Amino acid sequence: MKWADEIIIVDGNSTDNTLAIARKYTDKIITSDFAGFGEERNKGAEFAKGDWILQLDADEIVTDAMRNRLNSLLDGNDAGCASFKFRRKNIFLGKIMTYGGWYHYSHHLYKKGFAHYEGDIHEKLIVNGLTGTMEESLEHYPFYSLAEFIERQNRYTGLQAMEQFKSNPKITEKEILYNLRVKPLKLFWKMYFKKKGYKEGPHGFIFSILFAWVHFVKWAKYWEIVRDNGKTL
Incomplete structure (x- = not known):
């Protein structure tokens, strides 16, 4: 620079x-x-x-x-x-x-x-x-190893979940289950098949799995924060 x-x-x-x-x-x-x-x-x-x-x-x-x-x-x-x-x-x-x-x-x-x-x-x-x-x-060059990726996303998903809670402290069971069960699968399909991640070989498969997992973890942490604050069952 x-x-x-x-x-x-x-x-x-x-x-x-x-x-x-x-x-x-x-x-x-x-x-x-x-x-x-x-x-x-x-x-x-x-x-x-x-x-x-x-x-x-x-x-x-x-x-x-x-x-x-x-x-x-x-x-x-x-x-x-x-x-x-x-x-x-x-x-x-x-x-x-x-x-x-x-x-x-x-x-x-x-x-x-x-x-x-x-x-x-x-x-x-x-x-x-x-x-x-x-x-x-x-x-x-966001990360050089899977361990680094997981460590960073663990931190980011916590921040994202808290930011989401501040803007929307209430959540329905239907919404949480959709984002835990369905949305990660749709994200994987989009990235691996629709966006042709399969053309990247093992990198593409691992990449698609990990980013679907990130969505799951963020919403699981969001649900945990909502639950701990007495806003849901």
Whole structure:
């Protein structure tokens, strides 16, 4: 990222070696208690001085093709857009996933003052203006082992379940059973068959099973929170 005009890092009071690594690249580091992914991204944007902001996670890498496209954007070739969606190549256990529904667009490039994030977990960019699309991509390395995936999803599903409880503290037995029994099976079918995850070999099968499992775990934790708060049988 040395080609960027400025690098701003937002750290949620991490306890590992994150800050030491970050200081090798920039002195613009914001530290505070973690307040949700949307709020973290908004904090970083407040300190940006440039016209365009590209939000990246620590496990994402900008490709040469995308860097060239960004330079063109900075030269004024923005087609009147206030934000852009771009491709994100997700690497699952060492393999770029072209099938299975995981080769999608990411929405984290925008003009300062024209957009902000909402949401604690699956944050969404709210844009005041036109949104364009670019086919250039960045590479995403979310985890390197199944153990790392399970550990991370255990944390995320807990946060998601609590966020869901705050917005909807009541649940019916019909709704919970549908999301525990039926929806995971439908998700597997969609990712493995409809989105052709089977073309990725063992990677595609494992990927489809795991993401159906994530939905199951999130709803099981949601049900547990609702039950513990006396909102259901």
